[in-house]
């Protein structure tokens with residue numbers, strides 16, 4: 001109800017309504033007659049009860065809208081007395097917000113006469129507002145003019161609340177649907193699309209849902225997904241929730257992956273009404289998953305490739321993370337280090353505690369710290385391996401260790417080094433005494449001489465051991481070796497660590513003494529050595545006395561050149577030896593004169609040969625059976641322009657040293673053969689051959705050429721050799737001798753008895769003659785020992801069928817003794833000194849007889 005714009009509300013007496021009803025009843029009653037009087041009353045009562053008991057509040061209003069009357073419930077409900085509500089008083093009870101729309105609506109009906117139907121809130125007795133619905137319709141007269149309005153006020157609070165709740169619920173559902181990121185669809189039980197939320201339309205890129213409305217949902221999926229869709233729908237139809245994942249493009253063809261939940265929608269009584277399908281766009285997630293899967297596969301493939309490479313390499317590989325934990329061990333490494341039982345995740349240093357702080361530790365930490373590869377070789381004590389290691393820092397902060405077992409290689413290298421060291425040692429040391437040899441001695445000497453500190457001197461001491469030969473001869477070579485070793489040991493006790501004692505060969509030793517402050521230091525050392533070696537040496541259980549001579553040269557006084565100093569010390573040694581054994585001598589100026597003279601002679605020898613200063617003299621060899629000259633020995637002379645005739649004893653050794661003996665000997669052969677060819681038939685010529693000539697190729701050819709050139713019969717030529725020819729290179733020289741013999745010449749052994757094994761050599765070659773050294777002849781006939789030796793040699797010659805010749809016969813007594821002993825031939829001044837070639841012919845003409 002509302003306050004009308006028409007002014008105060010007219011009375012709306014319920015009684016009038018009541019009487020109006022009574023009037024209409026009366027009409028009815030009138031039609032029904034008096035008999036129906038009670039029935040009318042009943043009707044009246046009925047309406048009265050209807051008005052009073054109805055939950056609706058009746059009201060009437062005048063044609064102008066002023067309330068004429070209102071039902072009694074008004075007072076109890078609103079707490080407003082009926083009179084206050086009449087006219088437009090009822091408006092006081094309206095909610096302020098509802099006044100305007102209510103009066104507007106009421107005014108409209110008043111103007112148009114249309115029924116009114118309006119909802120508003122009324123303030124109740126308790127002060128709360130409650131929703132009501134007011135409805136009214138107009139009663140008109142016969143002309144259609146509105147007489148009155150009849151209406152009710154109905155309590156619609158419950159409906160309103162329900163509507164509000166529904167609205168809120170609907171808004172809530174709408175907000176959920178429209179704010180959901182998912183595509184939410186409602187399907188009927190046949191799986192046809194009924195609804196799709198707004199975001200769903202957008203995600204599916206559907207611009208016109210009505211086109212899809214009623215379509216079968218599964219038809220919208222690709223064929224591959226249809227079984228999944230059906231399965232999920234069946235689940236939902238069975239009252240459960242179906243779930244599947246499948247790809248399905250949007251309406252515009254954009255590829256999408258969906259994660260779909262399909263569940264039933266039930267009615268209030270639990271019956272299945274609809275099906276709800278919620279599709280979540282998982283395309284990105286799927287892509288991420290696929291990318292992750294792809295990345296995982298690629299990583300796995302890369303890891304497999306990497307592992308395959310690591311497994312196929314011949315190296316052992318261990319990978320470590322930044323905490324030294326083992327992240328990978330290839331099979332080589334596992335095998336190589338199987339004793340250590342490496343396991344993934346183990347800490348390297350817990351696996352190898354003994355290596356903490358060691359060489360591996362240092363290198364690995366350096367590689368990590370400097371982020372640089374480190375290459376090294378080291379020995380892993382357990383299991384006892386030499387490893388060549390390459391450690392590379394990884395980008396993750398760890399290390400990749402590649403290593404290889406080089407134990408065998410190392411052992412081979414060490415063996416090789418040891419062998420090389422042994423060879424190098426042997427090259428510089430004497431095998432017998434292990435003292436430095438001449439080579440190392442020279443190096444040490446040069447080193448010492450290269451920096452002689454001011455105020456100091458370097459001494460070179462040369463030692464010659466007396467008695468080695470005797471020990472060899474009497475006690476045998478092992479005893480001689482033992483002697484040398486004992487001498488070496490004693491010498492070493494005499495020197496300081498900075499000095500060097502060396503064995504130069506045979507019985508020769510030498511010492512480099514450094515940092516001498518005076519010459520006396522060298523003399524003291526020499527004396528210590530003499531004293532040390534004066535003590536008897538025990539050899540083969542016997543005490544043996546030896547002695548030594550020492551020559552000393554000093555640098556810088558005697559020179560600063562190694563060779564010169566050694567020579568000077570050698571000269572001093574010769575002087576010491578010459579002046580009596582077991583003594584020492586310092587080098588003095590002039591000691592080298594013989595050496596220098598020898599040097600000068602060496603130079604002149606070549607010139608003399610070129611200039612023909614050599615000539616041959618001939619000494620007769622007498623046949624004691626025939627008592628006449630059997631042959632002549634050709635002996636070389638050097639007619640030096642300044643020094644006159646020089647003895648072969650002086651120049652032959654030099655010629656041998658320089659090799660000049662070869663051309664010189666060739667000249668002698670030719671000259672002797674040429675001269676002998678002039679002599680009468682049986683007279684032969686003997687020529688001396690040097691061992692050096694045997695060493696040179698072509699001796700046989702030279703002899704043959706000399707014979708051929710001279711025309712001398714080969715048997716008239718006799719070649720004299722000494723046993724030294726057989727001492728050196730004996731097999732080759734023996735072959736050469738046989739070849740010479742094959743030419744037809746005779747071979748004689750010269751100086752028989754002076755060597756060590758003259759007798760032995762007689763066995764090795766069938767000599768034609770042996771020439772007994774004159775040292776055995778000189779004491780004849782008075783020395784019984786010499787006589788005995790001569791007798792023995794004669795017997796030997798006779799038994800072996802070898803001609804014997806005694807050299808150096810100077811007297812008739814010697815000749816007689818030799819004749820008595822049965823000597824075949826003799827030679828000596830007694831028969832004639834070596835003579836010029838011209839004198840030979842003269843002598844032969846005289847044909848002297850003994």
Ligand SMILES: Nc1nc2c(ncn2[C@@H]2O[C@@H]3COP(=O)(O)O[C@H]4[C@@H](O)[C@H](n5cnc6c(=O)[nH]c(N)nc65)O[C@@H]4COP(=O)(O)O[C@H]3[C@H]2O)c(=O)[nH]1
Nearest residue numbers: 635636647648649668688689690808809810827828829830
């Ligand atoms: N005290 C003494 N000596 C006597 C007597 N009878 C001879 N002699 C010397 O004894 C040496 C004998 O020669 P040899 O033993 O072959 O010893 C030779 C020989 O080995 C070597 N020789 C000489 N000529 C040649 C040669 O043409 N070639 C070679 N390779 N060596 C030669 O030189 C050595 C010395 O020769 P020569 O000085 O000529 O000395 C000769 C000779 O003059 C004597 O009764 N008493």
